[in-house]
Amino acid sequence: MSYQYNIKKSNYANRGMSLEDDINLTNEYYKVNNIALIYKKPTPIKISKVDYSNSKITEAYFASPSTLDYNGIYKGKYIEFDAKETQSKTSFALSNIHKHQLEHIKKVLYHQGIAFLIVRFINLNKNYLIPAKVLIEFIENNQRKSIPITFFEENTYNIDIKYIPRLDYIKIIDKLEV
Amino acid sequence: MSYQYNIKKSNYANRGMSLEDDINLTNEYYKVNNIALIYKKPTPIKISKVDYSNSKITEAYFASPSTLDYNGIYKGKYIEFDAKETQSKTSFALSNIHKHQLEHIKKVLYHQGIAFLIVRFINLNKNYLIPAKVLIEFIENNQRKSIPITFFEENTYNIDIKYIPRLDYIKIIDKLEV
Numbered sequence: 001m002s003y004q005y006n007i008k009k010s011n012y013a014n015r016g017m018s019l020e021d022d023i024n025l026t027n028e029y030y031k032v033n034n035i036a037l038i039y040k041k042p043t044p045i046k047i048s049k050v051d052y053s054n055s056k057i058t059e060a061y062f063a064s065p066s067t068l069d070y071n072g073i074y075k076g077k078y079i080e081f082d083a084k085e086t087q088s089k090t091s092f093a094l095s096n097i098h099k100h101q102l103e104h105i106k107k108v109l110y111h112q113g114i115a116f117l118i119v120r121f122i123n124l125n126k127n128y129l130i131p132a133k134v135l136i137e138f139i140e141n142n143q144r145k146s147i148p149i150t151f152f153e154e155n156t157y158n159i160d161i162k163y164i165p166r167l168d169y170i171k172i173i174d175k176l177e178v
Numbered sequence: 179m180s181y182q183y184n185i186k187k188s189n190y191a192n193r194g195m196s197l198e199d200d201i202n203l204t205n206e207y208y209k210v211n212n213i214a215l216i217y218k219k220p221t222p223i224k225i226s227k228v229d230y231s232n233s234k235i236t237e238a239y240f241a242s243p244s245t246l247d248y249n250g251i252y253k254g255k256y257i258e259f260d261a262k263e264t265q266s267k268t269s270f271a272l273s274n275i276h277k278h279q280l281e282h283i284k285k286v287l288y289h290q291g292i293a294f295l296i297v298r299f300i301n302l303n304k305n306y307l308i309p310a311k312v313l314i315e316f317i318e319n320n321q322r323k324s325i326p327i328t329f330f331e332e333n334t335y336n337i338d339i340k341y342i343p344r345l346d347y348i349k350i351i352d353k354l355e356v
Contacts, residue, residue: 037289039245042220057238076290078251111215112254
């Protein structure tokens with residue numbers, strides 16, 4: 001049975017803006033106002049069959065990304081980040097970050113790029129920006145399988161939702177040591 | 179009628195390495211040797227129908243990109259470029275560059291990123307790196323619909339194909355004024 005993709009889209013609308021929607025709107029604001037140029041990478045798709053008579057893809061599958069979802073440029077610097085949502089009120093499970101994504105984050109830091117995650121605790125109405133360096137230090141110095149909310153409160157940057165831009169994460173970049 | 183996507187792939191093999199293949203191999207070399215981190219963006223695809231019972235995409239179409247195909251990081255700097263092949267022995271048609279791509283290139287320069295095209299003249303066995311600034315100056319100061327080969331010879335950077343890395347474009351970046 002086949003469903004239209006936009007069925008899924010309208011579900012997002014019903015339950016309010018997703019983190020992805022908020023970030024896309026924010027990036028659009030940054031672009032229009034010449035603040036930064038940040039794009040969501042297209043979802044990688046493995047194409048199996050193409051009907052060349054009308055350039056229609058008739059069989060394809062979603063592939064898992066080995067990098068982070070968003071990248072771009074801010075003040076000449078390379079930026080890359082991912083957006084993660086959790087239903088938990090107490091912690092963010094590290095299983096949300098794929099092993100190859102973590103390797104990738106380390107490479108971005110090696111090349112002097114700026115990397116981070118934006119984590120939304122949906123049921124707490126809270127959004128945090130956790131710099132890659134802080135994330136990696138946590139993982140390497142803990143046996144825990146999740147990052148507790150208290151760690152976010154004490155060691156990361158809170159971002160409040162505003163009317164416009166929705167999620168003004170870029171100003172935090174100016175504060176980061178890189 | 180549906181063809182397998184890999185039929186197209188094997189055609190590339192038959193007629194030798196495509197520019198895209200050369201760049202992908204070069205980027206892999208840069209990655210493994212910690213020189214730079216450059217990725218080809220997934221081709222944007224507009225998904226029309228998904229069979230959620232097995233996460234299979236059953237109808238989708240190729241969308242035209244509004245940015246350039248490759249981006250990444252080199253020495254902390256944001257890099258973005260596109261690869262273009264031409265059969266012509268005399269010039270490179272500007273119709274190869276979409277209007278929205280040109281607008282995008284200007285935005286990358288505004289944000290102090292490094293942008294360029296790698297142009298392959300297939301039948302001349304020649305590859306040139308043309309910096310965005312040089313490209314835009316040409317377009318804005320000429321009525322021509324194509325860039326003659328002599329312009330490439332005199333105003334851009336020649337890149338010779340080597341065994342490894344195939345197309346060592348990154349060392350040219352060090353010479354660019356940005």
